[in-house]
Amino acid sequence: MPKIKSHRGAGKRFKRTASGKFLRSHSFLRHQLTHKRRKRKRALRRRALVSKSDLGRLRRLLPY
Numbered sequence: 001m002p003k004i005k006s007h008r009g010a011g012k013r014f015k016r017t018a019s020g021k022f023l024r025s026h027s028f029l030r031h032q033l034t035h036k037r038r039k040r041k042r043a044l045r046r047r048a049l050v051s052k053s054d055l056g057r058l059r060r061l062l063p064y
Contacts, residue, residue, distance in 0.1 A: 007061035014050065014058060022050040022058050 015023045026044040033041060050058060 004063050006064055010058065010061040014062065015047075016062065016064075022055065022062075023047040024050050 013024065017023060024047065026046070026048060028036075029041065029044045
């Protein structure tokens with residue numbers, strides 16, 4: 001039985017926590033940053049947890 005390969009695109013975008021949840025980055029931080037407030041940009045730099053509805057899909061993509 002061959003090993004299950006992890007999805008490399010998802011592996012570069014998501015990080016698994018010790019409790020089994022996944023962290024993701026925020027969007028809207030690539031361009032037109034002069035129009036966004038400093039507080040908003042600072043909040044977008046922080047990681048966020050993936051929602052419960054997407055956890056099953058991510059666990060299939062990243063089985064490790």
